[in-house]
Amino acid sequence: MANESWISDYSPSSDFSLANIPFGIISSPDNHTPRPAIAIGDFALDLETWLTSTTEENVAEVFQGVDVGHLKLALSQATLNAFAALGRPVHRSVRKGLQDLLCQDTPFPQLLKDNEGVRTKALKRLSEVTMHLPMWISDYTDFYAGYHHAWAVGVMFRGPENALQPNYMHLPVGYHGRASSIVVDGTPIRRPVGQILLDPKAEPKQPVTGPTRKLDIELEVGCFISKPNEMGESVDVKRAEEYIFGYVLLNDWSARDIQAWEYVPLGPFNGKNFGTTISAWVVLADALEPFRVKSDIENKIELQGYLQEEGEKVVFDIKLEVDLTTSDGSTTTIGRTSSKYLMWSFPQMIAHHTLGGCPMRTGDLLGSGTISGPGGVEERGSLLEMTENGKKEVLLAGMNARTFLKDGDSVTLRGFCADNGSGLRVGFGRCSGTIYSGVHR
Amino acid sequence: MANESWISDYSPSSDFSLANIPFGIISSPDNHTPRPAIAIGDFALDLETWLTSTTEENVAEVFQGVDVGHLKLALSQATLNAFAALGRPVHRSVRKGLQDLLCQDTPFPQLLKDNEGVRTKALKRLSEVTMHLPMWISDYTDFYAGYHHAWAVGVMFRGPENALQPNYMHLPVGYHGRASSIVVDGTPIRRPVGQILLDPKAEPKQPVTGPTRKLDIELEVGCFISKPNEMGESVDVKRAEEYIFGYVLLNDWSARDIQAWEYVPLGPFNGKNFGTTISAWVVLADALEPFRVKSDIENKIELQGYLQEEGEKVVFDIKLEVDLTTSDGSTTTIGRTSSKYLMWSFPQMIAHHTLGGCPMRTGDLLGSGTISGPGGVEERGSLLEMTENGKKEVLLAGMNARTFLKDGDSVTLRGFCADNGSGLRVGFGRCSGTIYSGVHR
Ligand SMILES: [Ca+2]
Ligand SMILES: [Ca+2]
Numbered sequence A, B: 001m002a003n004e005s006w007i008s009d010y011s012p013s014s015d016f017s018l019a020n021i022p023f024g025i026i027s028s029p030d031n032h033t034p035r036p037a038i039a040i041g042d043f044a045l046d047l048e049t050w051l052t053s054t055t056e057e058n059v060a061e062v063f064q065g066v067d068v069g070h071l072k073l074a075l076s077q078a079t080l081n082a083f084a085a086l087g088r089p090v091h092r093s094v095r096k097g098l099q100d101l102l103c104q105d106t107p108f109p110q111l112l113k114d115n116e117g118v119r120t121k122a123l124k125r126l127s128e129v130t131m132h133l134p135m136w137i138s139d140y141t142d143f144y145a146g147y148h149h150a151w152a153v154g155v156m157f158r159g160p161e162n163a164l165q166p167n168y169m170h171l172p173v174g175y176h177g178r179a180s181s182i183v184v185d186g187t188p189i190r191r192p193v194g195q196i197l198l199d200p201k202a203e204p205k206q207p208v209t210g211p212t213r214k215l216d217i218e219l220e221v222g223c224f225i226s227k228p229n230e231m232g233e234s235v236d237v238k239r240a241e242e243y244i245f246g247y248v249l250l251n252d253w254s255a256r257d258i259q260a261w262e263y264v265p266l267g268p269f270n271g272k273n274f275g276t277t278i279s280a281w282v283v284l285a286d287a288l289e290p291f292r293v294k295s296d297i298e299n300k301i302e303l304q305g306y307l308q309e310e311g312e313k314v315v316f317d318i319k320l321e322v323d324l325t326t327s328d329g330s331t332t333t334i335g336r337t338s339s340k341y342l343m344w345s346f347p348q349m350i351a352h353h354t355l356g357g358c359p360m361r362t363g364d365l366l367g368s369g370t371i372s373g374p375g376g377v378e379e380r381g382s383l384l385e386m387t388e389n390g391k392k393e394v395l396l397a398g399m400n401a402r403t404f405l406k407d408g409d410s411v412t413l414r415g416f417c418a419d420n421g422s423g424l425r426v427g428f429g430r431c432s433g434t435i436y437s438g439v440h441r
């Protein structure tokens, strides 16, 4: 594979470069049925359309070793679950075939590049397609693997002596989230109403019911499961990569005041379940392989055997950014960090999650937990940290300032991996949402 | 509807009386496809078979006001979700029609009672059918509404001064559970492996990985959602009944030692997600209407408006029992209580869950939380309470004794409502599971 594609306006520095080939679910004005596509530069390649415009023999030639019937069936669904379930060797072969089809010196010019009829039908500008949730998600688990976030929040609420709970370095702490409120990039987020304590120190504690005053974000990476495990059977950490379909950006919107009142003793509930946004394009696990790094967090504790991995480079260096756009249209990048600050890898999370026999299903989503860097407020993945729970303001462009989000604010997460040597770049596109008000009752 | 059915060996004191008509998913040796049925006495009526053996005109006569095409489609699925989604008025009419079909003086004798051909095809002995999970469950939420359980557990871990958290009387505390490990009555449950502290008081805390030594049960009632709400739209407590499909018994198997080490600060995870068992037959919401009572728990706190219900009789008096059968075959009833000890109703749970706009989907399951009575150990819904976290033994038949469950133990939950005046009885059948050992890794 060369670095260049014949796609018009293509740049290898696009999020959706030839080195990426992320999968998503599109619909378009001429075809309202949601269907699988990949993104390349500023275009989406409609896979269902391309597959039905190409002979089975030709498809088999492009996707070496893949059962064409199974693939066509999987890529004619309204979610990527069936494709994910085909397994990582198939994803690898399909991604490779699409790179061959799309690269400058493609061996298959007649199948797309030089075939105007098929090209016109199957290639759509990204600006002209509507993105849908890429997977049907049955279970969603949110971990807490961002060390600097856990530390900073711990210091804030319990002081530096007790910042981390005793279990934190021994296991990837996580909790079950709400799957039904996961939405795709661009979906508006309604400010939730909930029970809150206006004066948390007053006794007796008397809640009121109203809109959250502490609407926050959490910058996370999400991981989709491809292969299910049987109930009662755990997944070995050394084989957990086989169970991963791909990755998205994830914003775990959080209402800090609702969460503070409700979460003892069983964990976050309404403070979280009103909405979680993910980016629209699933970056396949193989596309991130060149960007493996050692975690920046050193864990001096001797890990339990089921968490011990073989290599050292178990996390990815995804450069992450948080943009806040106010209703006057001005945008400020308020946070910059990297997924190398995760102290647990997704294989470790999967091994821990299944240790007792919990079954994963295709399409299950794992969130990394909020990712923050070791530096100052500009490296934080939540407003909670940036503002010390509302005590300090974050300054924005145009002399705006925020403690927590206002109605009309938009938050956009961005993420990409880049190798300066090779020029390889793999990005996630955006993960954004705008806040509006007024839950009906 | 009279009290008697023409079904052979029928007794109105059966769990599956004419007053009940619970729905489930069966398969049989002659038809391995899972399909909807109702239970009556010792029989299952295969609804798909009956509907395809009966003319649409006749079906329309039995089920007044129901669209026959929609009903036939809904009742030809492998789960009850499509039927649930038809809404409570349809469930009501279908239950009424089935009671008419099955009662002694049925106005439709030629459609089943006196039609040997259809009877032979559509009626199966319960002992001859296999039961499947009745619903496809995407999200499962477990509440904590059993007051005496919350109190007893609180006293055990924090003393009577701080037994209940400040939020407990103000809102139905709950957390997101794991949907993928919910299984139907009879499914074996593997003892989970997990991280545990052998000596919780030793410093520094050093976990080991091994099988739980504190495998417990939680006696709960589960509630299935029929109608979805839009994300961002909350459900009014006064209309929440319309969103309820029906009820099952639920055993929230719990590994207390895994849970104790992992649950701070984000709640239970691997201590719960290895398995949750529900009874196979969904008792429709309407079947429980005659058994409404006022909650036995008085809440002196002025409730937030969104939790205020209209009537007083907001919970049901379901008599609940826990049987423990050891591997030598001897059975002891170790707990007896009632769902009248729930301090929050399911409509209140639904109103709270959706307050911030969290969407419910058809098939979502809500657990009540462990139900215990105010009395001694014999009224408790968990071994944690019966044994004071393993300090005292529960004596069983045959001079057996338990603190927590051993391999080979079976636990069976039972539940029924009875009206001694009218002789009405509505039961749930059993909710059971047997423990075996050895998670593969
Ligand atoms: Ca989070
Ligand atoms: Ca429970």
Ligand SMILES: [Mg+2]
Binding pocket: A251, A252, A253, A254, A272, A273, A274, A275, A276
């Ligand atoms: Mg969220």
Ligand SMILES: [Mg+2]
Binding pocket: B251, B252, B253, B254, B272, B273, B274, B275, B276, B277
């Ligand atoms: Mg459970």
Ligand code: NI
Binding pocket: B070
């Ligand atoms: Ni229709």
